[in-house]
Amino acid sequence: MTDSDTPAARAFDPKLLFGGRFGGHGGRLGIVYHDHGDDWAELALPYHSDLIGDEASGVIASGPILALMDMATSVGVWRKLDAFKGHATLDLRIDYLRPARPGQTVIGRGECYRITRSIAFVRGQAHDGDPNDPLAHVAGTFMAVEGYW
Amino acid sequence: MVIPYARLLGLEVEPGETAPTYVMPFAIDVVGRPSFLHGGAIGGLLEMAAVGALKQALEAEGGARIKPINLTVDYMRGGRDKPTRARGTVTRLGTRVANVEAVAWQDEPERPIAAARMNYLIVR
Numbered sequence: 001m002t003d004s005d006t007p008a009a010r011a012f013d014p015k016l017l018f019g020g021r022f023g024g025h026g027g028r029l030g031i032v033y034h035d036h037g038d039d040w041a042e043l044a045l046p047y048h049s050d051l052i053g054d055e056a057s058g059v060i061a062s063g064p065i066l067a068l069m070d071m072a073t074s075v076g077v078w079r080k081l082d083a084f085k086g087h088a089t090l091d092l093r094i095d096y097l098r099p100a101r102p103g104q105t106v107i108g109r110g111e112c113y114r115i116t117r118s119i120a121f122v123r124g125q126a127h128d129g130d131p132n133d134p135l136a137h138v139a140g141t142f143m144a145v146e147g148y149w
Numbered sequence: 150m151v152i153p154y155a156r157l158l159g160l161e162v163e164p165g166e167t168a169p170t171y172v173m174p175f176a177i178d179v180v181g182r183p184s185f186l187h188g189g190a191i192g193g194l195l196e197m198a199a200v201g202a203l204k205q206a207l208e209a210e211g212g213a214r215i216k217p218i219n220l221t222v223d224y225m226r227g228g229r230d231k232p233t234r235a236r237g238t239v240t241r242l243g244t245r246v247a248n249v250e251a252v253a254w255q256d257e258p259e260r261p262i263a264a265a266r267m268n269y270l271i272v273r
Binding site: 023024025026028029049050051052053054055060061062063064066067068070071086088089090091092093094095096 | 154178186187188193196216217220227
């Protein structure tokens with residue numbers, strides 16, 4: 001497996017890769033593609049009663065937000081590379097700034113701000129309508145078993 | 150253990166003296182890359198285990214509301230196509246803050262696939 005250096009062969013478009021939708025756990029949570037840039041990606045987690053962690057308030061559990069941010073930062077790495085590379089989360093830290101508002105779609109933005117041959121360093125934020133009023137903040141690392149290049 | 154998110158993960162509870170053990174069966178709903186568990190599902194399971202341990206510890210004191218402050222997960226091994234267990238340990242239960250650890254494993258508890266540290270605010 002060698003990567004051609006032509007931009008066309010290396011271009012990574014998350015919308016094309018996932019068709020806007022994800023399979024497995026991401027699909028079960030309802031996570032979809034939202035937006036992306038050169039080194040970042042945004043995924044959306046629409047509100048659903050299956051995600052509720054506190055039935056009294058209708059607030060979703062924090063687990064789905066962790067999953068959203070794990071995926072958004074992972075896609076952010078592939079955007080930084082402009083290629084898809086198999087990798088695994090090494091660690092992920094999440095600060096829960098406030099509960100997500102019931103009924104609101106959560107947007108998770110993940111950015112890869114530094115990448116080395118084996119480790120990608122990521123950070124990100126989640127909000128539910130106003131990017132200036134985030135509900136979660138994450139920092140983490142991914143590791144490419146075969147190396148990112 | 151009837152909250153919708155716990156149902157989504159397919160969790161079952163095994164009561165324990167100090168903390169419950171949560172069992173997450175392998176299913177397409179918790180898969181990330183093909184035939185491996187999703188990191189988010191593992192993190193969610195660890196979080197449920199941490200909350201379960203903390204609630205059990207708080208019940209002995211008459212109960213209180215809890216709010217998650219943060220969570221740090223270390224992923225140690227890929228989660229394979231088999232059941233995953235997780236259990237929390239309350240390392241410190243203060244008046245306003247609790248520190249909790251949780252470990253997830255598949256075959257033997259001494260070979261964890263992931264571990265987490267969490268801080269909670271306690272509202273008494």
